[in-house]
Amino acid sequence: MNIAAPQASALQDDSIEQPLLSVRSLTRYYGTRIGCADISFDIWPGEVLAIVGESGSGKTTLLNCISTRLPPTSGTVSYSMRDGVLHDLFKLREADRRFLLRTDWGFVHQNPADGLRMAASAGANVGERLMAVGDRHYGHIRETAIDWLDRVEIDAGRIDDQPRAFSGGMRQRLQIARNLVTAPRLVFMDEPTGGLDVSVQARLLDLLRGLVNDLGLAVIIVTHDLAVARLLSHRMIVMKDGRVVEQGLTDRLLDDPQAPYTQLLVSSILQG
Numbered sequence: 001m002n003i004a005a006p007q008a009s010a011l012q013d014d015s016i017e018q019p020l021l022s023v024r025s026l027t028r029y030y031g032t033r034i035g036c037a038d039i040s041f042d043i044w045p046g047e048v049l050a051i052v053g054e055s056g057s058g059k060t061t062l063l064n065c066i067s068t069r070l071p072p073t074s075g076t077v078s079y080s081m082r083d084g085v086l087h088d089l090f091k092l093r094e095a096d097r098r099f100l101l102r103t104d105w106g107f108v109h110q111n112p113a114d115g116l117r118m119a120a121s122a123g124a125n126v127g128e129r130l131m132a133v134g135d136r137h138y139g140h141i142r143e144t145a146i147d148w149l150d151r152v153e154i155d156a157g158r159i160d161d162q163p164r165a166f167s168g169g170m171r172q173r174l175q176i177a178r179n180l181v182t183a184p185r186l187v188f189m190d191e192p193t194g195g196l197d198v199s200v201q202a203r204l205l206d207l208l209r210g211l212v213n214d215l216g217l218a219v220i221i222v223t224h225d226l227a228v229a230r231l232l233s234h235r236m237i238v239m240k241d242g243r244v245v246e247q248g249l250t251d252r253l254l255d256d257p258q259a260p261y262t263q264l265l266v267s268s269i270l271q272g
């Protein structure tokens with residue numbers, strides 16, 4: 001792991017006065033079991049935040065609460081809407097929440113089948129997100145879909161194929177195109193390279209890193225893989241048993257971990 005984590009230029013931009021998303025004391029119980037507890041952090045425009053930890057540490061619970069897919073037991077999640085005001089996501093009107101999910105946010109699932117319409121063509125999978133933001137011009141939609149297939153390295157000749165005819169890596173790249181075509185301000189990613197061959201993972205990571213940089217996306221990415229966090233993220237949160245054990249800049253945290261649990265995670269990778 002000798003690749004330096006990306007530098008967060010947005011963090012040094014004085015014109016940005018408030019975070020894009022602000023999480024305070026977020027807690028989710030399943031009955032008496034802790035899913036995640038007392039989590040607080042901010043994410044700024046253009047910043048990539050990795051949430052790492054072993055299986056069962058609460059990463060998915062946290063991601064699902066932040067993205068309003070799961071109501072928290074307590075705590076708040078606020079988001080800077082396009083009016084520039086931070087709104088409590090769980091007090092939003094349904095129409096505003098739908099707007100976020102359709103246009104302002106993306107969600108890349110580990111299993112592409114959860115984020116794609118498998119019986120629709122690749123072109124339709126990308127195009128229908130554009131239609132959701134009001135694009136009605138067939139020629140423009142198709143042209144944009146072809147452009148996005150190209151950006152995620154899918155041959156334009158496959159535009160009318162259904163994703164079920166695609167390999168795992170192609171499906172994941174199509175899911176990414178579908179999510180990014182509307183230029184979202186915040187993208188949630190849940191183990192986006194999980195379940196893929198190592199060589200396919202490396203190519204996908206490379207592609208993701210390029211797109212995230214080019215588009216200046218804010219991303220919250222859940223991964224158990226520190227190499228993925230190193231390559232993509234500016235900042236990291238390390239979780240264990242539902243709680244944050246350490247958070248900080250990715251380079252600092254991986255080069256000089258403070259919490260014993262993070263030291264263990266990092267040393268197990270270095271020995272692996």
Ligand SMILES: Nc1ncnc2c1ncn2[C@@H]1O[C@H](COP(=O)(O)OP(=O)(O)OP(=O)(O)O)[C@@H](O)[C@H]1O
Nearest residue numbers: 030033034035053054055056057058059060061062
């Ligand atoms: N639907 C559920 N009902 C009950 N307990 C749950 C549920 N979902 C998660 N949990 C529990 O909450 C805790 C955190 O789980 P979570 O899935 O968020 O962790 P994770 O870090 O995402 O794990 P993985 O990497 O394996 O997906 C675990 O103890 C888990 O058993």
